[in-house]
Amino acid sequence: GSLRDCAGKQRRIPTNPIADLTPIKVEEQERRIWTFDEIVAFLEFANEKYPYDSDTRWIYIVYLLTLFSGLRSGEVWGLKPRDLLNSNRAGSISVSRQIERYTQTEQPTKGKRQRAVPYPAQLQNELVRWIHRSKMEPDDLVFRGLRGAPVSYHSFKRHRFEKDVVRSGLPPIGFHEFRHSACSLLHELGVPIVEIQQIMGHRDIKTTLRYIHLSPDSTRRTSQKLTNAFEEAKLGRVIKGPNSPFKNGETYGSFRRSSDFGVLDVCSSSPKSLENGEKVVDGVSKIDHLT
Numbered sequence: 001g002s003l004r005d006c007a008g009k010q011r012r013i014p015t016n017p018i019a020d021l022t023p024i025k026v027e028e029q030e031r032r033i034w035t036f037d038e039i040v041a042f043l044e045f046a047n048e049k050y051p052y053d054s055d056t057r058w059i060y061i062v063y064l065l066t067l068f069s070g071l072r073s074g075e076v077w078g079l080k081p082r083d084l085l086n087s088n089r090a091g092s093i094s095v096s097r098q099i100e101r102y103t104q105t106e107q108p109t110k111g112k113r114q115r116a117v118p119y120p121a122q123l124q125n126e127l128v129r130w131i132h133r134s135k136m137e138p139d140d141l142v143f144r145g146l147r148g149a150p151v152s153y154h155s156f157k158r159h160r161f162e163k164d165v166v167r168s169g170l171p172p173i174g175f176h177e178f179r180h181s182a183c184s185l186l187h188e189l190g191v192p193i194v195e196i197q198q199i200m201g202h203r204d205i206k207t208t209l210r211y212i213h214l215s216p217d218s219t220r221r222t223s224q225k226l227t228n229a230f231e232e233a234k235l236g237r238v239i240k241g242p243n244s245p246f247k248n249g250e251t252y253g254s255f256r257r258s259s260d261f262g263v264l265d266v267c268s269s270s271p272k273s274l275e276n277g278e279k280v281v282d283g284v285s286k287i288d289h290l291t
Contacts, residue, residue: 033181070182074098082138092116183211
């Protein structure tokens with residue numbers, strides 16, 4: 001579309017023949033991400049495969065960096081020692097460049113702006129140790145291929161990442177899904193959306209919202225939080241009034257609608273008198289009329 005628009009403006013073609021067509025809306029498929037437990041399991045696998053004092057330790061560090069900072073792959077390959085050691089903010093990485101995937105040249109980040117990305121102390125220790133172990137200069141690339149060249153994304157993905165995911169036995173995801181997993185993890189940890197947007201380097205907060213995926217673990221935790229809130233507020237007691245689901249009397253305990261949809265079961269927590277047509281069946285108080 002943009003090429004045809006450009007050709008039309010330069011009068012290389014009379015008009016853009018598809019300018020008035022309505023774009024086809026493509027439904028975005030839900031991405032598969034890893035839960036926190038799956039992330040930990042993968043890092044445990046990688047930590048064992050790429051030992052602490054090995055020459056391949058950098059691969060484990062790449063996984064750790066991507067999963068806990070959410071950097072784009074090109075930003076990972078473009079990282080330099082001075083981005084860690086001279087950051088204006090303690091505990092953060094200064095991100096301002098990327099290695100372009102096809103030309104293998106340094107370019108500004110996708111957002112064209114420098115940003116500070118926080119990272120855990122464990123990751124900082126790994127990075128600093130690797131930098132000193134490799135005797136790097138401030139402007140060297142932290143992760144390098146043969147003869148000091150930038151790491152090839154496609155080669156790393158094919159020969160390292162994809163094989164490691166398969167051997168780990170975890171659900172298969174793509175390398176970019178590491179970034180989605182990191183974004184979702186930040187959200188689950190309670191980091192504000194605006195801050196996540198800045199960390200991820202998104203210009204539009206709508207993009208950040210598309211990167212956040214709720215895991216089954218997150219849903220279960222939310223359900224438990226709601227359960228705890230109800231218990232703390234003692235909301236199991238339902239008092240007769242204009243908003244009560246009962247026509248007569250006062251009921252105690254939690255309530256649920258039974259399978260015949262004509263009876264409301266009231267799980268009484270203590271014995272009480274029965275009235276207004278109420279009866280007890282198998283220890284459960286039942287009222288045969290509903291509002």
